[in-house]
Amino acid sequence: MDPTASQLGRPQLVELYHFMRLNRSVEERLANLYRQGKVVGGLYRSLGQEACSVGSAYALGPGDVFTPLIRNLGAIFVRGGRPRDVFCQYMARAAGPTGGRDLNVHFGWLSETGSMLAVVSMLGDMISILTGAVLAERMKGKKTVALTWIGDGGASTGAFHEGLNFACVQKAPLVLIVENNKYAYSTPTRKQTANTRFVDRAQAYGCFGEAVDGNDVLAVYAATRRAVDRARAGQGPTLIEADTMRMRGHAEHDDMKYVPREVIAQWVPKDPIARYERFLLDSAVASQSDLDAVAAMIDRQLDLDLAWAEASPFPDAGSGLDRVYEGAPARPPVPRLVAEWEARKRR
Amino acid sequence: MALLTYLDAIRLAMLEEMQRDPRVFVLGQDVGAYGGAFRVTAGFLETFGEGRVIDTPISESAIVGAAIGAALMGMRPIAEMQFIDFISLAFDQLVNYAAKSRYRWGAGVPIVVRGPCGGGVHGGPYHSQNPESYFMNVPGLKIVAPATPTDAKGLMTSAIRDPDPVLYLEHKFLYRRVKEDVPDGEVLVPIGKARIARPGSHLSIVSYAAMLHVALEAAEAAAAEGIDVEVLDLRTLLPLDEEAILTTAAKTGKVIVLHEATRTGGPGGEIVALIAEGAFESLDAPVVRLAPPDTPVPYAPPLEEYFLPNAQSVGKAIRALYDY
Numbered sequence: 001m002d003p004t005a006s007q008l009g010r011p012q013l014v015e016l017y018h019f020m021r022l023n024r025s026v027e028e029r030l031a032n033l034y035r036q037g038k039v040v041g042g043l044y045r046s047l048g049q050e051a052c053s054v055g056s057a058y059a060l061g062p063g064d065v066f067t068p069l070i071r072n073l074g075a076i077f078v079r080g081g082r083p084r085d086v087f088c089q090y091m092a093r094a095a096g097p098t099g100g101r102d103l104n105v106h107f108g109w110l111s112e113t114g115s116m117l118a119v120v121s122m123l124g125d126m127i128s129i130l131t132g133a134v135l136a137e138r139m140k141g142k143k144t145v146a147l148t149w150i151g152d153g154g155a156s157t158g159a160f161h162e163g164l165n166f167a168c169v170q171k172a173p174l175v176l177i178v179e180n181n182k183y184a185y186s187t188p189t190r191k192q193t194a195n196t197r198f199v200d201r202a203q204a205y206g207c208f209g210e211a212v213d214g215n216d217v218l219a220v221y222a223a224t225r226r227a228v229d230r231a232r233a234g235q236g237p238t239l240i241e242a243d244t245m246r247m248r249g250h251a252e253h254d255d256m257k258y259v260p261r262e263v264i265a266q267w268v269p270k271d272p273i274a275r276y277e278r279f280l281l282d283s284a285v286a287s288q289s290d291l292d293a294v295a296a297m298i299d300r301q302l303d304l305d306l307a308w309a310e311a312s313p314f315p316d317a318g319s320g321l322d323r324v325y326e327g328a329p330a331r332p333p334v335p336r337l338v339a340e341w342e343a344r345k346r347r
Numbered sequence: 348m349a350l351l352t353y354l355d356a357i358r359l360a361m362l363e364e365m366q367r368d369p370r371v372f373v374l375g376q377d378v379g380a381y382g383g384a385f386r387v388t389a390g391f392l393e394t395f396g397e398g399r400v401i402d403t404p405i406s407e408s409a410i411v412g413a414a415i416g417a418a419l420m421g422m423r424p425i426a427e428m429q430f431i432d433f434i435s436l437a438f439d440q441l442v443n444y445a446a447k448s449r450y451r452w453g454a455g456v457p458i459v460v461r462g463p464c465g466g467g468v469h470g471g472p473y474h475s476q477n478p479e480s481y482f483m484n485v486p487g488l489k490i491v492a493p494a495t496p497t498d499a500k501g502l503m504t505s506a507i508r509d510p511d512p513v514l515y516l517e518h519k520f521l522y523r524r525v526k527e528d529v530p531d532g533e534v535l536v537p538i539g540k541a542r543i544a545r546p547g548s549h550l551s552i553v554s555y556a557a558m559l560h561v562a563l564e565a566a567e568a569a570a571a572e573g574i575d576v577e578v579l580d581l582r583t584l585l586p587l588d589e590e591a592i593l594t595t596a597a598k599t600g601k602v603i604v605l606h607e608a609t610r611t612g613g614p615g616g617e618i619v620a621l622i623a624e625g626a627f628e629s630l631d632a633p634v635v636r637l638a639p640p641d642t643p644v645p646y647a648p649p650l651e652e653y654f655l656p657n658a659q660s661v662g663k664a665i666r667a668l669y670d671y
Contacts, residue, residue: 034596065420102451110419110454117419118452120443128409129444131422132416139398139422159439162409169404324450324486325586326510336624 001279006218006225011240013285016058016217018294020050020273024076025298026083029306030090034252038310039090041103046071047245052179054078055220056147056240059228065115065133066147067126068105070178071246075147076105079114081303087309094319095312101320102277123154127163131172138173145173145231153184155201156192164237168205173231175224176239179214180305181246186258199241201266207237214242215272218279245270351529354522356496357461358387360503360534361425365395368423371507374401375427376408383524384429385463399598407436414458415444423507428462431516432476445512446487459506461520464492465557465607466644466655470519475644475651477556477608482514483585483617489538490585492516494559497529498582501536507536514585518557523591525560539583541591550601550668553592553618555581558605565661574669584614592618593625600631601668605656610638632671635664 001335008016034043046053049071060066068075073086088096088322089104096105103147108118117133119126125160137144150160155178167174178198182189189196202209213224220242227238245267249256280286322329351359366372373388379402381528382389392400403410407428414424427553428434434441437460445456466475477559479490489511491498499517544559545566552562559580566576579595581588596602602622604615615636
């Protein structure tokens with residue numbers, strides 16, 4: 001790990017640790033909630049990929065816009081999202097940002113200080129959406145940069161091609177991280193593409209490309225920072241291939257039997273948080289007690305956030321009819337005949 | 348007042364909105380230097396420059412996706428599908444992002460996706476479609492389909508100003524075939540409101556877009572035989588003006604639903620269901636659905652003429668219903 005490439009001072013270096021640790025700790029709490037049956041849907045972990053989310057999002061500036069995918073939980077916290085919101089999203093609670101209408105990281109916010117555009121499940125869609133977002137900013141004379149991610153599987157979609165191609169034609173200030181975590185659900189990368197070097201695609205589309213060790217948070221940060229600076233300077237998109245490994249199944253129900261054990265074993269020593277801890281200790285950026293203090297602070301925060309989320313009820317059954325359009329809510333699903341019959345019975 | 352074609356009216360509405368509101372811009376294939384395949388954006392590039400008149404790659408998903416992203420950041424994009432048939436390639440962005448965004452996370456997506464629909468010009472299976480039915484089952488989307496230049500202008504202006512995504516279906520058969528005096532300046536036609544195109548008392552035809560003109564022609568012919576036909580122009584397909592549909596059904600008790608989308612699963616099924624639920628006691632006859640057969644739109648003139656409802660086939664239905 002090379003701290004000089006990142007040009008980050010000690011507070012920032014410790015902050016990176018904080019966000020990666022927070023990313024993992026929130027998911028550990030979510031895994032407990034999942035086992036308790038409190039997560040009403042699936043749980044999608046980013047274990048082993050925290051550096052890809054945290055290092056990249058940390059390179060954005062004020063006002064920049066981003067969209068996290070399912071394994072980019074850490075990026076949400078870097079950009080100001082709250083763990084309590086994520087707990088509510090997974091548990092479908094009314095107090096969450098979507099009030100139980102959508103799940104997990106499917107939420108967002110619009111803000112002058114930096115928007116998070118809500119993701120959809122259809123992979124690749126966000127590339128053209130973010131391209132449009134920064135083209136709009138350019139029309140307003142702003143130098144806003146957009147960041148999003150795609151997996152080795154999502155890179156097979158038509159939307160990936162259309163979005164990145166259009167972004168490159170427009171020289172849009174977009175940074176796209178291809179997070180190559182080796183498996184899309186159970187499908188290995190070699191069944192997604194005949195050329196598994198995703199960084200080669202940068203040349204094909206006519207943008208900057210960089211391959212980076214996705215488990216080295218400083219390398220991810222430095223590469224993204226270069227890309228963000230180029231984008232802001234009007235030099236167009238960058239595709240960054242981050243080499244990493246999904247250390248859990250697609251979701252918690254998935255035992256990942258399709259991944260050879262020796263592959264997992266190879267990646268265990270490359271764990272991004274353990275590596276970064278060693279770096280921080282070896283380079284005397286932080287002491288063990290500093291790291292312990294970070295972990296303890298996170299634990300205290302998550303205790304509060306989880307209590308807050310668990311105190312929230314589910315949304316009321318009939319409350320999901322509004323906000324389809326601006327204005328009047330949708331009609332309840334009661335046919336006229338039934339409504340009139342009920343009214344007669346009441347009389 | 349100015350005598351405008353349907354196409355002029357669409358262009359003028361976009362032009363005036365772009366002059367009024369710097370957030371409005373257009374993007375699509377060949378919309379710039381060429382002015383669009385049907386010249387709907389002719390002259391826009393010269394007036395507004397490349398920043399607001401964006402020629403795109405042949406990437407319908409990216410066109411609608413970029414429009415969504417721009418809208419989220421406060422713009423008012425108008426995305427052109429060169430032919431509306433190609434909206435299949437942008438289905439996901441429109442249905443899964445634009446239409447659900449406000450519901451999911453409170454962020455409205457004020458985009459207009461517009462493009463030429465409809466047959467009668469020998470465009471064959473991929474340049475003649477009427478895709479409204481695919482989208483009528485999408486909560487969060489609005490669909491408009493004007494029949495006249497005034498409505499074309501007024502609905503485009505309303506669509507651009509609408510806070511939600513609007514699919515604007517412009518019937519290419521009408522582009523240069525219908526003309527009328529359109530008021531100068533701002534014309535606003537509310538989305539979700541039908542219009543009585545012809546008042547009548549014996550029976551009602553519910554229609555829209557090019558078929559509205561077929562309905563009017565048939566109604567005129569029937570009038571000569573003493574049959575007084577009311578014609579309701581829906582103008583908006585989503586949300587449907589249920590009140591107007593039920594009112595005309597209750598008034599005449601006999602209803603023909605006429606459209607150019609094919610029959611099974613077409614808009615007529617929904618309209619007829621509304622009438623069955625809401626005006627059952629007023630009906631004096633079975634509701635009649637007139638629509639093309641369940642086939643793709645064929646190319647050869649005799650095949651296409653057979654495919655499309657016309658004043659003769661509508662006239663027959665009017666007489667049959669009147670005699671019931």
